[in-house]
Amino acid sequence: MSSTKLYSNHLINESSTYLLQHAHNPVDWYPWGAEALERAVKEDKPILLSIGYAACHWCHVMERESFEDEATAELMNQYFINIKVDREERPDIDHIYMDAVQAMTGSGGWPLNVFITPELKPFYGGTYFPPVNAHNRMSWKEVLQRVDAVYRNKKEEIQEQAERLTEHLISSNAFGLDKTANDEDDLFSKETLQTIADNILKSADKEWGGFGKAPKFPQTFSIQYLLRHYHYSKDEQSLEQATHALDKMIFGGIYDQIGGGFSRYSTDHKWQIPHFEKMLYDNALLLNILAEGYQITGKELYANAIRQSIGFLKREMLNEEGGFYSALDADSEGIEGKYYVWSKEEIDNLLGGNEAEIFCRYFQVTEEGNWEESNILWSKNSIEEFAKENSLDIDLLKESIHLGIEKLLTEREKRIRPQLDDKILLNWNALMITGLCKSFEALQDEHYKELAVNCMKFVYDKFCKDDGTLWHVYKNGKAKIDAFLDDYAYTIQALIALNNITGDSGYIKKAVEILKIADNKFKDKATGLYYYTDQNQADIIVRKKELYDGATPSANAVMMNNLIYLSAIGNDAIKTIDKSADVRNNILSLKKAIINHPTSFGIWAMNIQLIVKEIKVINIHGINIENEIKVMSNWLIPEKIILTDRVKEENNKTFEMNENGQQIQHLSAVFNVCTKYTCSMDFVNLTDFYNYLTKA
Numbered sequence: 001m002s003s004t005k006l007y008s009n010h011l012i013n014e015s016s017t018y019l020l021q022h023a024h025n026p027v028d029w030y031p032w033g034a035e036a037l038e039r040a041v042k043e044d045k046p047i048l049l050s051i052g053y054a055a056c057h058w059c060h061v062m063e064r065e066s067f068e069d070e071a072t073a074e075l076m077n078q079y080f081i082n083i084k085v086d087r088e089e090r091p092d093i094d095h096i097y098m099d100a101v102q103a104m105t106g107s108g109g110w111p112l113n114v115f116i117t118p119e120l121k122p123f124y125g126g127t128y129f130p131p132v133n134a135h136n137r138m139s140w141k142e143v144l145q146r147v148d149a150v151y152r153n154k155k156e157e158i159q160e161q162a163e164r165l166t167e168h169l170i171s172s173n174a175f176g177l178d179k180t181a182n183d184e185d186d187l188f189s190k191e192t193l194q195t196i197a198d199n200i201l202k203s204a205d206k207e208w209g210g211f212g213k214a215p216k217f218p219q220t221f222s223i224q225y226l227l228r229h230y231h232y233s234k235d236e237q238s239l240e241q242a243t244h245a246l247d248k249m250i251f252g253g254i255y256d257q258i259g260g261g262f263s264r265y266s267t268d269h270k271w272q273i274p275h276f277e278k279m280l281y282d283n284a285l286l287l288n289i290l291a292e293g294y295q296i297t298g299k300e301l302y303a304n305a306i307r308q309s310i311g312f313l314k315r316e317m318l319n320e321e322g323g324f325y326s327a328l329d330a331d332s333e334g335i336e337g338k339y340y341v342w343s344k345e346e347i348d349n350l351l352g353g354n355e356a357e358i359f360c361r362y363f364q365v366t367e368e369g370n371w372e373e374s375n376i377l378w379s380k381n382s383i384e385e386f387a388k389e390n391s392l393d394i395d396l397l398k399e400s401i402h403l404g405i406e407k408l409l410t411e412r413e414k415r416i417r418p419q420l421d422d423k424i425l426l427n428w429n430a431l432m433i434t435g436l437c438k439s440f441e442a443l444q445d446e447h448y449k450e451l452a453v454n455c456m457k458f459v460y461d462k463f464c465k466d467d468g469t470l471w472h473v474y475k476n477g478k479a480k481i482d483a484f485l486d487d488y489a490y491t492i493q494a495l496i497a498l499n500n501i502t503g504d505s506g507y508i509k510k511a512v513e514i515l516k517i518a519d520n521k522f523k524d525k526a527t528g529l530y531y532y533t534d535q536n537q538a539d540i541i542v543r544k545k546e547l548y549d550g551a552t553p554s555a556n557a558v559m560m561n562n563l564i565y566l567s568a569i570g571n572d573a574i575k576t577i578d579k580s581a582d583v584r585n586n587i588l589s590l591k592k593a594i595i596n597h598p599t600s601f602g603i604w605a606m607n608i609q610l611i612v613k614e615i616k617v618i619n620i621h622g623i624n625i626e627n628e629i630k631v632m633s634n635w636l637i638p639e640k641i642i643l644t645d646r647v648k649e650e651n652n653k654t655f656e657m658n659e660n661g662q663q664i665q666h667l668s669a670v671f672n673v674c675t676k677y678t679c680s681m682d683f684v685n686l687t688d689f690y691n692y693l694t695k696a
Contacts, residue, residue: 005024006024006026007024007025007026008023008024009022009023009024009025009027009028009029009030010028010029010030010031010035010036011023011029011030011031011084012024014031015423015475015476015478015480016054016086016089016423016475017054017086017419017420017421017422017423018052018053018054018056018059018084018086018088018421019031019084019086021054021060021063022063022067022084025063025067025068025073026067026068026069026070026073026074026077027067027072027073027076027077027082028073028076028077028082029050029082029083029084030081030082030083030084031083031084031085032049032083032085032090032093032539036081036083037118037120037539039081040081040118041118041119043081044118045079045080045081045118046079046080046081046115046116046117046118046123046147046148046151047080047081047082047083047115047116047117047118047120048076048080048081048082048083048113048114048115048144049083049085049093049097049112049113049114049115049116050082050083050084050085050111050112050113051084051085051086051087051093051094051097051098051110051111051112051113051114052084052085052086052087052110052111052112053086053087053088053110053327053421054086054326054327054329054419054421055277055278055279055326055327055328055329055330055418055419055421056110056111056277056330057275057276057277057329057330057331057336058109058110058111058127058128059110059111060329060331060334061128062111062128062129062140064334065130065131065140066129066131066140069131071141072131072140072141072144075141075144075145075148076144079144079145079147079148080115080144080148086423087110087112088326088327088421088423088425088473089423089472089473089481090481091484091486091532092484092532092533092537092540092544093540094112095532095544095546096169096540096541096542096544097112097114097116097122097125098112099169099172099544100114100122100125100165100169101114101122101125101126101127103165103168103169103172104122104124104125104165105125105126107127108127109127109128110127111127111128112125112127113125113126113127113129114126115147115151116162117158117159117162119162119541120539120540120541121162121163121165121166121541122162122165122166123158123161123162123165124147124150126143129143166541166542169541169542169544170542172544173542173543173544173545177527177547177589177590177593178589178590178591178592178593184584184588187587187588187591187608188584188608188611188612189612190233190612192595192608192612193229193232193233193608193609193612194229194233194235195595196225196229196594196595196598196605196608197225197226197229197233197235197237197238199595199596199597199598200222200225200226200598200599201226201237201238201241203599204241204245205269206241206244208248208269208270208271209241209244209245209246209247209248209249209271210245210248210249210271211245211599213269214266214267214268214269215265215266215267215268215275216265216266216268216269216271217264217265217551218245218249218254218262218265218282218285218286219245219599219602220285220286220288220289220602221549221553221599221602221603221605221606222598222599222602223242223245223246223289223293224242224288224289224292224602224606225598225602225605225606225609226238226239226241226242227239227242227289227292227293227296228292228606228609228638229609230242230296231292231296231636231638232609232613239296239297242289242293243293243297243299246289246290246293246301246302247301247382248270248271249262249271249286250301250302250305251271251378251379251380251381251382252266252270252271252272252274252378253266253271253272253273253274253371253376253377253378254266254271254274255271255305255378256278256312256340257363257377257378257379257405258340258377258405258408258409258412259308259311259312259315259316259409259412260305260307260308260309260310260311260312261278261283261308261309261312261313261316262278262282262283262286262309263275263276263277263278263282263330264277264278264279264282264551271378272364272370272371272376272378273371273376274337274376275330276330276331276336276337276339276340276418277327277328277329277330277418278312278327278328279326279327279428279551280313280317280324280325280326280327280425280428280429280431280432281427281428281431281551281552282551283309283312283313283432283435284428284431284432284434284435285431285435285552285553286309286435287306287309287310287435287436287438287439288434288435288438290302290305290306290309290439290442291306291435291438291439291441291442291443292438292442292636292638294306294442294443295441295442295634295636296636301382303442303443306439306442306443307443307445310436310439310448310451313432314451316328316420317420318451319422319424319458321458321461321462322454322455322457322458323424323429323455323458323459323462323474324424324428324429324432324455325420325421325422325423325424326421326422326423326424326425326428327420327421328417328418328419328420328421329418329419329420329421330418331418331419332415332416332417332418332419333416337371337372337374337376338415339412339415339416339417339418340376340412341371341372341374341375341376342365342374342375342377342408343369343374343375344360344365344366344367344369344375346411347359347360347365347375347404347408348360350404350407350408350411351404351407355400355403355404356404358390358392358397358400358401359400359401359404361386361390362379362383362386362401363375363377363378363379364377364378364379364380365377383397383398383401422475423473423474423475424462424473424474424475425472425473425474426459426463426470426471426472426473426474426483426487426490426491427472427484427486427487427490427491427552428552429455429458429459430459430487430490430491430493430494431490431494431552432455433452433455433456433459433494433497433498434490434493434494434497436448436449436451436452436455437449437452437494437497437498437500437501438497440452440501440633441500441501441633441634441636442634444630444634449501449502452494452497452498452501453498453502456494456495456498456507459491462474462479463479463483463487468513468514468517469482469483469517469521470482470483470487470488470491470514470517471483472484472487482534482537484532484533484534484555485518485522485530485531485532485533485546485555485556485559486532486546486552486555486558488514488515488517488518488521488522488555488559489518489530489555489556489558489559489562490553490555490558491514492511492514492515492518492558492559492562492566493558493561493562495507495508495510495511495514496508496511496562496565496566496641499511499641499642500633500640500641500642501629501630501633502629503620503625503626503629503642503644504644505643505644508566508569508643511562511566512566515562515563515566518530518559521534521535522534522535524545527586527589528579528582528585528586529545529547529556529586530545530555530556530559531543531544531545532544532545532546532555547590547593547601548593548597548600548601549600549601549602549603553602553603554601554603554604556586557601557603557604557607558603560583560586560587560604560607561603561606561607561610563579563580563582563583564580564583564607564610564611564615565610565615565641566579567579567580567583568580568615568617568641568675568676569617569641569643570617570674570677583607583611584611587604587607587608587611590604594608606638609638609639610638610639613638613639614639614675614676615639615640615641615675616637616639616640616641616673616674616675616693617640617641617643617673617674617675618632618640618641618642618643618671618672618673618693619643619644619671619672619673619674619679620632620642620643620644620669620670620671621669621670621671621682622668622669622670624668624669625644625669627669628668628669628671628686629642629644631686632671632686635690635693635694637693637694640693668684669684670682670683670684671683671684671689673689673692673693680692
């Protein structure tokens with residue numbers, strides 16, 4: 001069978017996996033850039049902007065149904081300038097036009113298909129459109145024909161609508177902001193923290209865990225807030241709901257029971273049926289809450305999920321240079337979930353006898369299948385509960401299930417894998433570094449620290465320009481696209497996390513350097529908030545401020561988080577600048593939104609926690625301090641930041657008396673803590689110091 005492609009378009013020289021998936025469509029696709037945009041102006045044609053990502057199942061469906069169809073492509077090429085965008089390469093474009101479609105239709109998602117004027121202003125759009133009228137949606141061909149007719153015959157109305165929509169996008173930058181709010185004492189209080197927890201719990205699913213109804217996303221920021229709220233207040237309801245969410249996700253099909261790692265979301269309320277793509281950012285963020293959950297509860301379930309998930313990330317998403325790839329597709333061999341599901345017969349043949357029978361009962365495997373005539377492995381409760389209900393020896397059961405998982409993993413490795421999106425993104429790698437640091441803190445596994453350090457070395461080598469600014473994406477030995485605000489914000493956060501597990505103050509110095517660059521490129525001097533895009537970027541119609549959390553944390557909220565830590569240091573050698581007043585003012589301006597809608601403002605809510613608790617700057621003095629750094633990193637004190645750069649080995653002046661009454665130099669570490677530039681007495685005993693730090 002010949003592999004010769006009938007068509008090639010302007011995407012053929014792109015590096016994005018998603019764009020290359022469309023490079024041989026009969027549609028005359030362009031990448032976003034001057035050539036396509038200038039052609040639209042020259043020919044006075046509207047632009048069809050189609051946005052997606054490589055792991056997107058419904059993007060593949062629409063491609064097969066419409067973009068590979070010659071008759072459909074003919075209409076698209078006749079009426080429009082067709083542009084494809086990888087949302088992960090150009091999140092700025094995706095943010096703008098997703099907001100536009102949500103404003104027009106009340107919903108959004110991918111594939112995102114939006115029609116814009118040659119001046120780049122949106123006037124119509126939607127997500128997936130079927131090839132024929134179905135699901136109360138017009139067919140894609142009908143959409144194309146109607147948009148063309150309206151654009152040609154009612155251009156003035158189209159221009160007016162596009163202008164109104166663009167004005168809405170500009171005004172939405174102020175969403176949630178209330179500059180009249182001025183009661184700091186009321187906001188930065190334990191009472192506010194409890195109110196936020198109560199409001200998060202209002203949307204909690206008490207039966208199956210998580211928040212809201214299907215489709216269910218992990219909502220890691222809400223879980224993390226509840227974990228920390230329990231840690232600070234001992235509010236049992238917060239801990240119960242946070243751990244219930246974690247437990248049910250780990251038991252569910254959203255978690256890969258065989259290979260580890262989480263899918264993007266569950267299509268049902270029980271976490272049983274995943275949307276099978278696996279994204280780096282989801283798994284990085286989930287490592288954070290698994291780690292903190294383990295530090296609070298000591299549950300081995302969370303430790304195992306961390307180990308198994310990092311094992312998956314190393315095995316399937318780690319680049320040989322030290323960075324992590326972006327995603328794994330939902331489909332393999334053109335079928336959603338095929339790589340991950342099983343028939344009962346397959347399991348019976350692999351495991352045999354009683355082992356297969358118990359394995360299938362635990363993971364809800366049946367002859368008829370639990371999803372589309374196949375089986376997604378999931379369990380309704382813990383292995384301990386299953387053992388008790390079935391009068392089984394728990395140790396023998398654990399061994400049997402473990403051996404079964406190993407056999408299925410070995411067999412699954414023989415299957416055709418889902419496609420890997422092998423671009424490497426700075427923002428998601430920074431999240432992964434932070435997740436690895438948190439995992440090290442929880443489990444004290446040196447390999448996790450090594451992975452985090454190596455990944456940051458990769459970032460320094462591949463993403464940092466000579467002038468200190470950053471790139472956004474790296475693939476095939478080449479970095480490109482100027483970094484966005486979240487690239488800077490998450491990288492600073494990762495540097496702070498690395499400092500806390502290594503005691504290497506070079507990471508803090510680098511964080512401050514990057515912060516100053518980010519201020520110059522993104523900061524709105526009038527508000528103290530940050531735009532998502534560089535002040536010099538010319539190919540967008542609006543500079544947005546991302547204030548609320550999406551699947552990834554709000555870049556503005558993370559920047560405020562970074563400023564809370566860095567403003568507390570007050571170290572001349574590091575040359576930090578105290579911006580705590582700016583932070584408090586910006587949080588105050590979002591007071592109503594944070595309190596009333598905390599599931600959308602989770603990072604902002606955790607910033608309030610930090611301000612209420614006050615940052616603890618831990619200074620470690622001495623010659624032999626590695627053990628102290630490691631022990632302190634294991635303490636769950638979210639408000640801590642560790643500094644060791646004030647002390648040089650030859651300047652250690654601490655002495656003690658030996659048994660003969662002689663004065664000798666004290667070689668172990670001495671440490672203290674500073675809060676608001678007021679420092680404690682020195683300690684030499686870790687237990688005493690921990691008790692001092694955590695006293696009520």
